[in-house]
Amino acid sequence: MSHSDNRPETDPDRYDFEALQDKWRSRWQEERLYATGSEKGRPKYYILEFFPYPSGSGLSVGHLRNYVPTDVVSRMRRMQGHNVLHPMGWDAFGLPAENYALQQGVHPSVTTADNVANYKRQLALAETSYDWDMEINSSEPDYYRWTQWFFLLLHERGLAYQAEGYQWFCELCGTVLANEQVENGNCWRHEKPVSKKKLKQWYFKITEYAERLLDGLGDVDWPEHIKLMQTNWIGKSIGTEVDFQAEIPGSDEKIPLPIFTTRIDTVFGVTYMVVAPESPVLERLVSPEQKAEVDAYVEASRAKSEIERTSTEREKTGVFTGAHALNPLNGERIPIWTADYVLAHYGTGNVMAVPAHDVRDQEFALRFDLPIRTVILPPGNAQAGEGVFTEPGVMTASGDYDGLTSRAAIDRLNQDVEKLGIGKKRIQYRFRDWLISRQRYWGAPIPIVHCDKCGALPVPKDQLPVVLPKLIEYKPSGTGKGPLATVPEFLNTTCPGCGGAAERETDTMDGFACSSWYFLRFPDPKNDEAPFSEESSRYWLPVDLYVGGAEHAVMHLLYARFWTKVMHDAGLIHFDEPFARLRNQGMVLGADGQKMSKSKGNVVTPDSVVARHGCDTLRAYMLFLGSFETEVAWSDEAISGIARFHRRVWDLITADRDSSGEAEPAVLKELERQRNRAIKKVTQDIDSLSFNTAVATLMEFSNAMTSAVASPGVAGSDAWQQSVESFLLLLAPVSPYLTEELWERTGRREARGTIHRQNWPTWDEAALVAAQLTYPVQINGKIRDRIEVPAETSADDIKAIVLERANVKRWLEGKEIAKFIVVPKRLVSIAVK
């Protein structure tokens, strides 16, 4: 057999991947091969990748780690008779896009259009089977009109509100930053510490959905670690809120000072209290003597970077306020301090400090010489041990409660404080409402009008979209107001309430708003009456398989779930979890084991790989690299193995063979077994996203075919034709060009049309059993012999055969058999004494 590479370039039978790509790409386009399925009576399959931001640097093979595997699943599902929706669109609004445009000195609408065109060109190189009729772009008015519509829906439902809040501010940028632009307390562009500035901003009340966001995680097939990250992020704590009484210095007045604690059983060990420096009550508690010191402390904590503020390494700081409080359970009078280890936004912003049973309180107490009183003993110990005891235990020095376990005491105290009217059991969440305002240009304008008389009013829905004007100058102003505030024709409008002069809101929405609903738009992307039709969402949603990087574990995936639940409550959709099955692809590192980056010069692009090895080889190699969910390094050498595999396949199928003669039945039966095994394994592997083993199985099957066809008569057999057919079908989702060409060359396309619309092959379980089975024989766990027997041999017969074997006898000599185990189709195990 001659090899294709040895064939002259003019030989039409040579494997020429470029010629195949040119030939089939245009034909497939004409045939609309990737159109979204719409045939009645078929099951649907909606497969989606995380909404990509089309970055200026284009795609590397790392991105294909997501796009190629999902494409393979889509292709298999189409062949399995599903109506498949596999769309692609662009998360084009947002800070990265705006910053890229600023850096290029070109308008973001222009850079976005260029970047999108480049992404589409590169995705075409990998022949990902998107239906481009479904394409969407979040920065276009057709789309963001509906993002604004959803803002109004949230507003209507009381889930969007405006509040004063401290927000990250970078002096060097002269602007407010988003949380995600603050890395370890530094501005992402300047690597300089950021501080906080107080601004009036828009928030979404995601915390109202905390409990349902937790509950919903039980219903979805997601990686456990992602669910866990969301659970931790939401941070549910069950505890008690109790009012202590604070004495106002210099008067007889007392005000309630509420605290939140998860350990009300330690309440008899409180020796001081702490109020957060930003807490509004602080002002009233400060005595004249302490005022200067407290003011200086509050000022200093505000100026501190977040990294200094929250580092647990740092020594604790704080100042006495001059005020005292009364412990409502024992009447004790204790000092009130302010310290920045207490966070204003969590709980009540005040804490009862129990230095004997809390690490932080103890550290503080030791530093400032405050008393430490043990009130919990380790279970079973009458004496307190060394250091801080933070576990539940048994109460002591706690009056009537002595001797109760922490658990019992918490229940009783919860009831008691409620009876006394000084507090009650309460649930506290760690996460906060979603700050959605951005004082930046490149985003969906928040559809609100501010009127002096009527206040903040929503723009009527029929006036949407509020169009983002095309500004030339869109740099952040640094005033804390967005660039839109400088555009009179945008800013000035009439009030939808009273018709008088009014101003538009000039903040734009966080980019995560756009990606919180895009999966609903894809089934119905051109609808101009509504964000989507009820019919389209009822048929296609929820998303059956959602694939993207683990870095979005909390942000996007939590926001999208929140919006989905709101829409469900508004009666717009029939489900309340958007993504039934979620998987994270692993990253592709450069050949040097480092993250791919321009500066390291280790970026591999699809362009270079396709030019060198062709699309099919790139695709198959992306799958073969390693298991889908783990990180892998690119290798320029290993890809040659896939290139060889494709050439061998070409030769195997195109070779001229002598088809005369009668084949041996055993050879044909073994070929049939290999064929059925491959169908089963490849089908199951693609379903479970084990693409690397699917490709390995195809290699094994082609190796088995190569050795089978070397036997006389096999080439002319039906079994051989069946194997060729099944093999091509199984390989089709992985290597679409090669298989289509071979499908045509073996005469199948003319009769039956494209390989990509054929039925996926099915297997016969009965054909999977080999005629002869080899049983290893273990004696005390070590393999001492092997026997080959017909598959149907009974366990008793196997036992008899094994006992007659010389090797076995040798190991059994003088020993007693304790156990004799025959595991059908697997092995024989003997335990001897």
Place this chain on the structure above:
RNA sequence: GCCGGAGUGGCGGAAUGGUAGACGCAGUGGACUCAAAAUCCACCGAGGGUAAACCUCGUGAGGGUUCGAAUCCCUCCUCCGGCACCA
């Protein structure tokens, strides 16, 4: 500090209670060739054994459960990821 994930040949990785190392890369030997590339065939965890047979060891370390453990349980080590004063 807390939570999670992972440690298997020279390398990427298979195997989730049943023959450890499938499949591939690299390597070694051979065939073809004037030669090289490509291709094809064979070998390819470590040690012992002239070789075959066969034996011993071997999935981060140590212990346990089991006829049988990479896989399950306990203790520890290393690496990676997330959260990080959340009361």
